[in-house]
Amino acid sequence: MKHALVLWITGLLLVLVQAMPWHFLFPGMGTLNVSFVIVIVAGIYSASMSSWFLAFILGYILESLSGSPQGLVSLINLLALLMMRGLGSFILFESFVSQVLLVFFLCSTADIIILAATRVIAYSSLNTILTVVALRSLITVILSIPILRFYNKIALVPER
Amino acid sequence: MYSFFKKYQHFIVISFFVGCAFISYSSNLTATSDTSFARRTILNIYAPPLGAFSYLFGGIRHFWNNYVSLLQVQKENQELRQSLDLLTEQNIYTQELVLENARLRKLLLLKEQSSAKLISAEIIGRDAIGWFKTVLINKGKNDAIQKNQAVITHQGIVGRCIEVADNSSKVLLITDINSSVDALVQRTRSRGIVEGKGSSLCELSFISSADDVAVGDLVVTTGLCGVFPKGLSIGTVSRVEKTTLGLFHYVEVQPSINLNKLEEVSILLPESS
Numbered sequence: 001m002k003h004a005l006v007l008w009i010t011g012l013l014l015v016l017v018q019a020m021p022w023h024f025l026f027p028g029m030g031t032l033n034v035s036f037v038i039v040i041v042a043g044i045y046s047a048s049m050s051s052w053f054l055a056f057i058l059g060y061i062l063e064s065l066s067g068s069p070q071g072l073v074s075l076i077n078l079l080a081l082l083m084m085r086g087l088g089s090f091i092l093f094e095s096f097v098s099q100v101l102l103v104f105f106l107c108s109t110a111d112i113i114i115l116a117a118t119r120v121i122a123y124s125s126l127n128t129i130l131t132v133v134a135l136r137s138l139i140t141v142i143l144s145i146p147i148l149r150f151y152n153k154i155a156l157v158p159e160r
Numbered sequence: 161m162y163s164f165f166k167k168y169q170h171f172i173v174i175s176f177f178v179g180c181a182f183i184s185y186s187s188n189l190t191a192t193s194d195t196s197f198a199r200r201t202i203l204n205i206y207a208p209p210l211g212a213f214s215y216l217f218g219g220i221r222h223f224w225n226n227y228v229s230l231l232q233v234q235k236e237n238q239e240l241r242q243s244l245d246l247l248t249e250q251n252i253y254t255q256e257l258v259l260e261n262a263r264l265r266k267l268l269l270l271k272e273q274s275s276a277k278l279i280s281a282e283i284i285g286r287d288a289i290g291w292f293k294t295v296l297i298n299k300g301k302n303d304a305i306q307k308n309q310a311v312i313t314h315q316g317i318v319g320r321c322i323e324v325a326d327n328s329s330k331v332l333l334i335t336d337i338n339s340s341v342d343a344l345v346q347r348t349r350s351r352g353i354v355e356g357k358g359s360s361l362c363e364l365s366f367i368s369s370a371d372d373v374a375v376g377d378l379v380v381t382t383g384l385c386g387v388f389p390k391g392l393s394i395g396t397v398s399r400v401e402k403t404t405l406g407l408f409h410y411v412e413v414q415p416s417i418n419l420n421k422l423e424e425v426s427i428l429l430p431e432s433s
Contacts, residue, residue: 018288020210024217025418031290049173056177060184064202065285067292067322067336073184080179114291120337120358136290157171 003155004042005052010147011038011058019065032136036063036110037079038145040103043084045155055081072117076110083109096152103144107137134140167251181419195307195323203296203325207284210328211298214284222422234314245315249393252378255346256391277429279303282421284328293336293356295319297425300327310428316393316416316427317341317381333419334394335362342385343394344370346378354379354394359418364411371409373400379413389428 012036022031037059042051059074066073083106084093092096111133115121121129165172187196195203225234281303285296299305301324311318311331319339323330332339339356343364350371352364367373377397383390399412 015288016206016213019285020213021217023286024213024221031286031288033289044427049169052177054175056180059181060198061202061206062288064199064323065206065296067287067294067332067338068289069185069188070199071181071183071187072194073289075178075181075185078174078181082174082178086168111291114289118337120290120291123357123359124339126324152350 001011003045003151004048004054005047006154007038007042007045007051007151008054011035011054012061014038014059015061015065020054030136031105032060032140032143033110034055034078034140034143034147036080036107037103037140037147039080040084040106040144041147041151043081044099044102045151052078068114069118072114076113079113080106080110096148099148099152100141100145103148104137104141107140108133111136179373193411195325199323200325203300204324204326205332207298207300207325207328208295210284210296211282214282214298218282246404249314249316251392252346252380252393256380259346259349261279278426279429280424280426281329282390282424291358293319293333293339293358293419294322295331295333295422296330297331298327299427300329302326304429305329305427310388310390311425312388313422313425314419316395317388318417318419318422320387321427331425334415335419336402337361339392340385341388342382343379344382345397346372346380347374348372348377352411357412360415360418361398362413362415364397364409364413367409367411369403369407369409373397373409374413375400 018031018033018035039051039055039058042054056074059072059077062068062073063070084102085101091097091102095104112121112129115129115133119142162349171423190289220389237375279298279299282300283295284298288296305321305324305402307321307324309321311320317334319331319333321329334341334354334356335358336356337358341354342351343354345367350367350373352367354362354364357363360380364373364379375397378395379394381388381390381394393416395413395415396412398414399410401410401411
């Protein structure tokens with residue numbers, strides 16, 4: 001329960017950061033969807049229904065604060081959880097390396113789906129798109145390391 | 161019943177949320193004039209903290225600009241730039257009038273251009289995902305803002321309101337791929353449509369290969385799209401790829417305004433409001 005609450009608060013705060021302070025701290029740099037990492041963490045640690053609700057709500061808020069089509073980001077967040085369920089049968093998510101690889105893979109997939117669904121992909125060459133997506137995912141992975149480490153730590157401590 | 165729910169709990173929950181997302185996504189297909197209640201609520205909840213952040217960061221930026229770095233020079237420079245921007249805009253407007261006169265339009269009984277009311281607003285948020293070109297402003301329904309109203313600055317057009325909450329609104333910038341504005345090249349009167357490219361540039365589409373367009377030409381609004389009045393600056397032509405076989409030129413337009421550094425905007429309200 002405590003873990004779920006921490007995830008909710010972190011997710012909602014990260015959305016807020018993405019909407020304004022990010023542009024002040026990193027002017028000229030495109031916003032990275034760091035709150036997506038929270039959805040992945042929820043998928044790793046929270047098997048309960050709240051992770052699905054969190055994924056949907058975070059997506060919906062992000063759509064409202066951006067120019068994304070309605071339902072797209074929430075659908076991608078839910079899709080990520082579904083993919084994690086599928087991959088969970090083959091990969092051990094408790095390992096830090098697999099978590100980092102998972103974040104990279106899911107961030108890249110999410111970005112490509114967004115670009116394809118919104119026609120952005122039609123305006124640039126495939127090479128440019130792939131480079132930008134890989135770069136964004138890489139930076140997101142670097143930024144997600146403290147978040148993953150923090151949740152790895154608190155998840156190992158049994159809840160009272 | 162309970163045991164059925166317990167047994168298929170996960171399947172039901174997943175189906176429910178995926179269904180909600182699909183319903184939400186499918187609502188993009190229908191053109192609605194109003195922002196949905198859920199979206200308005202989210203904008204209303206997030207607008208105050210975003211406004212506070214904007215105020216705080218604006219204060220920090222202002223302090224840095226005015227007190228830390230050469231106070232007097234900075235101030236003078238800002239004033240000169242502002243007056244230069246104003247003169248440039250006036251010059252564009254004058255050129256527009258000269259061309260209009262040249263076409264003998266003044267022989268007609270011209271209606272006095274309606275003096276639309278302007279409301280100034282501050283940018284309190286930017287696109288939270290990074291792939292789209294939208295901003296949030298601190299004015300909404302309570303300030304008579306409505307969907308599809310033009311957002312401009314003294315340098316040119318910025319975009320249009322696409323979602324309106326009580327005290328905040330979302331603005332689609334002209335550089336977003338979903339934006340298109342009816343435009344013409346001021347020098348040659350060639351008409352086209354300025355479409356966003358999803359980057360910091362726009363593309364002037366449908367310029368016939370027979371038309372004369374050159375780098376540096378000013379692109380202005382035609383006033384025909386029903387959102388922007390006529391003669392407002394959109395940007396300048398930054399690249400032209402002339403085709404010999406195709407029907408249209410490829411024309412790239414650099415917006416008049418640096419949309420990444422935008423802090424304040426004005427919203428054009430119809431005279432009635």
